[in-house]
Every structure is written in structure tokens, then in C-alpha cells.
Amino acid sequence: MKKSTIIIAVIVVLAAITSWFVTRTPESAFESTQAESKPASAELIERGQYVAHLADCVACHTVPNEPAFAGGLPMGTPIGAIYSTNITPDPETGIGNYSLADFDRALRHGVAKDGDRLYPAMPFPSYEKMPDSDIEALYAYFMNDVEPVKKPNQETDIPWPLNMRWPLAFWSVMFTDSGTYEPKADQNEQWNRGAYLVQGPGHCGSCHTPRGFAMQEKALDESSDQFVSGATLDGWYAPSLRNDPNSGLGRWSEEDVYQFLKNGRNEHAVVYGSMTDAFNNSTQFMTDDDLYAIAHYLKSLPGNPEKDGEPWQHKPQKVSGELAKLPGAETYMTRCSACHGSDGMGHKPWIPPLAGATSMLVSDDSSAVNVTLNGSGRAVAHGVPDAYRMPPFRQQLSDKEIAEVLSFVRTTWGNNGGEVSVDDVKAMREDTDPASSEVIILQMR
Structure with missing residues (x-):
């Protein structure tokens, strides 16, 4: 047999196998x-x-x-x-x-x-x-x-x-893994319920787990320390849901996690960005048992000390004296301090602190830049819109002013997220649409 004939035969066989594989219909448990x-x-x-x-x-x-x-x-x-x-x-x-x-x-x-x-x-x-x-x-x-x-x-905008x-x-x-969630025999009922909700319908890893070369989640459960360890997606940095002290939930208690999911706020943070939609339409409608199960499961996930380095320590500073002369300090005092305080501590739980905020401690500045440019949608709890909404500064501040004020915040009060470049702000301004901060609410009937 000629070599070319063999090659053609192999190609035909491979094509047939590929065709069968990609066109076959997956089996459903409800087929009959x-x-x-x-x-x-x-x-x-x-x-x-x-x-x-x-x-x-x-x-x-x-x-x-x-x-x-x-x-x-x-x-x-x-x-x-x-x-x-x-x-x-x-x-x-x-x-x-x-x-x-x-x-x-x-x-x-x-x-x-x-x-x-x-x-x-x-x-x-x-x-x-x-x-x-x-x-x-x-x-x-x-x-x-x-x-x-x-x-x-x-149709998608993805080209052929x-x-x-x-x-x-x-x-x-x-x-992907195959099969439904299997409870772990060495864990209690609450832990297993929380694991199911986080890994399954809650699909928390879709935003909070880093993705690989093929846009796959690098982990689908707690067997890997990559699972919900923090990721950037669609213009936002979704922080770690593990017990990382700076980038995650290390300083949060189970009660803190419950309060955040139930009310959209706690003493550490207020929902913003993509999490606003998740709160408005999902977590606040969950039962207390389910929310506490999620909190219990998440607090069982160990952090990564090597990733975070030294845990954040608050450095009390008021914006005065030499500190007030730094680039961005004046913008902070005129635009931000009325809500977040001259000491960066905010007015908890309604207005979050910037001192110790995850977005000011991680090197990825996506969330800090995005929320400053475009603001945040209102958290709507029990049908009542939040009165304290982060406003957009897209029209009021230049790229340079935003870079300077965020660099100031991210290097003050013990924050160590680092400086923000003008190019980062410019790129985010071009890539985002202010309409993305609108609130989406499912009307209950």
C-alpha cells in the first residue's frame, strides 16, 4: 500500500472519530x-x-x-x-x-x-x-x-x-468533572452542604478561581489550593475566598461571611462590582442555614502565607502634615474623605474602610480602578435600595488624578497594594462601560 494511501486512511479514521465525538449527544438522566x-x-x-x-x-x-x-x-x-x-x-x-x-x-x-x-x-x-x-x-x-x-x-463577537x-x-x-456532588464522609452535614453550594449552583469558582490557558478554572473543589484563590475576570478582581489574611477571608469570622452574604455588608466590606448582582439576586434570598453552611465551608479553606506575605497591620494616619503633601492626598480629602474618613476607616457597616480593604492590598488594581471610574450599583436589600452608593468619577477626574489618588490609598494606613499607573486607568476607561454598573434585579412574583 502506498504511503499516501495510508496517510489518507488515517486522516479519514481520525476525522470519523472526531466527528462522532463532537456530534454525539451527552446522556441525560431524564432521557426516558x-x-x-x-x-x-x-x-x-x-x-x-x-x-x-x-x-x-x-x-x-x-x-x-x-x-x-x-x-x-x-x-x-x-x-x-x-x-x-x-x-x-x-x-x-x-x-x-x-x-x-x-x-x-x-x-x-x-x-x-x-x-x-x-x-x-x-x-x-x-x-x-x-x-x-x-x-x-x-x-x-x-x-x-x-x-x-x-x-x-x-451572535458572538468572536471571529472565525x-x-x-x-x-x-x-x-x-x-x-470538567463527571457526576453530581458526593458528600465527604469525614465532614459534617453543614460542611458538605456549604461545599455543594459553593462548588455547584453557587459556581463561586467561576469568578474567584484563576483560569488556565484554555480559560478553564484551574480547580473545581478544595482538593487544590487554587480553588477560589482569587482571579481577575471581566474588569474586576474577585478576591480569594480562602483564609488568606490580606487577599482573602483570613480576618473574617463565619459570622462576618454570613452578614456579607445576607445583608451585602459587614465591618470589612460592602458588595460592589459583580458581587452586587450576586447579592441582589442570589445570596440574600438563601436561607440562613445555607448561608451559614457556605460560611462554614469557606472558613475551612486554608490560605497561602507565601502568597500574601505578612498579614496587614493597621497604621493609623490622618491625612495631614507631610502625608497631605503626597500626590493624590488632596484629591482624597476633597473627593473621598467625606465618606471613607480622613483616616481611611469609613463608617462601618454602611461605608466600607479603605484601610485594609482587599482591593488596596493585592497587586491587581482592577477592582480599585474600575469602581473609581464607574462606581458601583446599589445593593438592594429586602427591596430597599442602598442610600450609600460609590459614585463614578469617570467624568470628574482625569486618568492621572485617579492613578494618584489610588496610589495614595494603596500605600497609606498600612496598605501595600502598590501604586497605580496612568496606563492602567486609561486602559480600564477604554474597556469598560458605565452602564455596566446598573442594578439587575429579579422581580419576584
């Missing part, structure tokens, strides 16, 4: 079930609504001031923007024609009804840990209690050939 044909009980629908809060579906699938779950929210990636899809039960543009098995395949396997692979911005590697009962309840909620909205899905989705089949095999 008739659950979708049965009327959903009020109890199941209510349970599904709670699961939707746990999974924070609305935050990604809703554009500010538009109907909930109708999609269209842009998400930045290194190769172009993608847009969330319409997941209302509209039969033409949404998921109205999805069976329970179709719904399950999209949610836990990242494959749409038409066979297209979903980008991992959809956190199916986390949702894969959800049990059948939660999937069935979530399906009942979306099909029976969510208003259908006719809104076509928007990078927008081809078939390689995502290989991505899924390489970077």
Missing part, C-alpha cells in the same frame, strides 16, 4: 422520563425558584432594565464578547421547546438542544454537581413561572475560526 408532561406542583415550582436564586441565573441572562432571563448581556473574553442567551420559555427564541432532558444537557453538560456546545461562560462545570431533584425543580420553575419573552439571541464550537467537546472532557 415523562416528568415534563406532568403538571408541576406549586411546591416543585417554588423549590425551582429557590434553586434559580442559588444558581443566580438572572445575573448573566438579564440586561439591566430589560425583562428577566431574556439574555443579551455581553461578557468579555480574550477573543471577543459573547452574549448570554434567552432562557425564558418562549418557544421561538427561548427554551420553550426544551424537554427536561434537553434542559439537563444544556445545564449540566453544556450542550444546547440544537447540539451546539456552550461556551464555559455558562458554568456547566459547576452545575454538573447539581442533583436530578434540583434540575427537575429548576425546569418546572422556568417552564411554569417565568414570563416568556420573544427576543432573538445575539475561533468561533467554531466543536472543539468545546474536547474542552469539556479535559476540564
Whole structure:
């Protein structure tokens, strides 16, 4: 046989294997079930609504001031923007024609009804840990209690050939775990519940875990010290949720974590950036038992002393004398001190301290620059908007002024995050849209 014939034969075989692999439909636990044909009980629908809060579906699938779950929210990636899809039960543009098995395949396997692979911005590697009962309840909620909205899905901005989705089949095999969450026998019920919520529907790692070369989360559970160890995503630095003293929760108690998730604030911090949406639409609706379970689990995750170095120590300083002569000091006193205090200690728990704030201690200045430029959306607790909102300074301050005031804050009161460059501010100004700070709220019915 000629060498060229052998090569062609090998190519044909490999192509056939690849074609089978990328086009095969993942198996669903609901393949033969008739659950979708049965009327959903009020109890199941209510349970599904709670699961939707746990999974924070609305935050990604809703554009500010538009109907909930109708999609269209842009998400930045290194190769172009993608847009969330319409997941209302509209039969033409949404998921109205999805069976329970179709719904399950999209949610836990990242494959749409038409066979297209979903980008991992959809956190199916986390949702894969959800049990059948939660999937069935979530399906009942979306099909029976969510208003259908006719809104076509928007194509991505990713250019060809990078927008081809078939390689995502290989991505899924390489970077996802298989199966639902399995409780750890050596841990108690509260720890296991918290681990499930963080790793599964809460998909905390989607923002807080660093990503690898293929945009995969470097870890999906506590077996790796990379899990929820802090990451930069879409213009924000999501801090470590481990017990790192400077970059994480080392100085927080379990009660502090609970208060932050329940009320959007505690003595250390107030929600801002992407966490505002998570609080407004997800964590505040969780039961106290679930919130304490999350707090218990997170406080069990050890920090990394080598990463953080010496724990932050407060250095009491008022902006006066020689300190007041430093670049950025005057801007701080005229623009920031009325809320955050001349000593940087804020007015806890309503206005957070800047002394010891994670965003002022880590080398990544994304969050500090972003929130100063664009402000933060209002935290809406129990239907009442927060009266103390970080305003945007995009129009009031130049790139140089913002760089100087942030450099001042990040090197004062014991803060050691380091200086901010004018180029960092300029790049963030160009890459962000002030509209991104709008509040998204799921209207409860």
C-alpha cells in the first residue's frame, strides 16, 4: 500500500472519530422520563425558584432594565464578547421547546438542544454537581413561572475560526468533572452542604478561581489550593475566598461571611462590582442555614502565607502634615474623605474602610480602578435600595488624578497594594462601560 494511501486512511479514521465525538449527544438522566408532561406542583415550582436564586441565573441572562432571563448581556473574553442567551420559555427564541432532558444537557453538560456546545461562560462545570431533584425543580420553575419573552439571541463577537464550537467537546472532557456532588464522609452535614453550594449552583469558582490557558478554572473543589484563590475576570478582581489574611477571608469570622452574604455588608466590606448582582439576586434570598453552611465551608479553606506575605497591620494616619503633601492626598480629602474618613476607616457597616480593604492590598488594581471610574450599583436589600452608593468619577477626574489618588490609598494606613499607573486607568476607561454598573434585579412574583 502506498504511503499516501495510508496517510489518507488515517486522516479519514481520525476525522470519523472526531466527528462522532463532537456530534454525539451527552446522556441525560431524564432521557426516558415523562416528568415534563406532568403538571408541576406549586411546591416543585417554588423549590425551582429557590434553586434559580442559588444558581443566580438572572445575573448573566438579564440586561439591566430589560425583562428577566431574556439574555443579551455581553461578557468579555480574550477573543471577543459573547452574549448570554434567552432562557425564558418562549418557544421561538427561548427554551420553550426544551424537554427536561434537553434542559439537563444544556445545564449540566453544556450542550444546547440544537447540539451546539456552550461556551464555559455558562458554568456547566459547576452545575454538573447539581442533583436530578434540583434540575427537575429548576425546569418546572422556568417552564411554569417565568414570563416568556420573544427576543432573538445575539451572535458572538468572536471571529472565525475561533468561533467554531466543536472543539468545546474536547474542552469539556479535559476540564470538567463527571457526576453530581458526593458528600465527604469525614465532614459534617453543614460542611458538605456549604461545599455543594459553593462548588455547584453557587459556581463561586467561576469568578474567584484563576483560569488556565484554555480559560478553564484551574480547580473545581478544595482538593487544590487554587480553588477560589482569587482571579481577575471581566474588569474586576474577585478576591480569594480562602483564609488568606490580606487577599482573602483570613480576618473574617463565619459570622462576618454570613452578614456579607445576607445583608451585602459587614465591618470589612460592602458588595460592589459583580458581587452586587450576586447579592441582589442570589445570596440574600438563601436561607440562613445555607448561608451559614457556605460560611462554614469557606472558613475551612486554608490560605497561602507565601502568597500574601505578612498579614496587614493597621497604621493609623490622618491625612495631614507631610502625608497631605503626597500626590493624590488632596484629591482624597476633597473627593473621598467625606465618606471613607480622613483616616481611611469609613463608617462601618454602611461605608466600607479603605484601610485594609482587599482591593488596596493585592497587586491587581482592577477592582480599585474600575469602581473609581464607574462606581458601583446599589445593593438592594429586602427591596430597599442602598442610600450609600460609590459614585463614578469617570467624568470628574482625569486618568492621572485617579492613578494618584489610588496610589495614595494603596500605600497609606498600612496598605501595600502598590501604586497605580496612568496606563492602567486609561486602559480600564477604554474597556469598560458605565452602564455596566446598573442594578439587575429579579422581580419576584
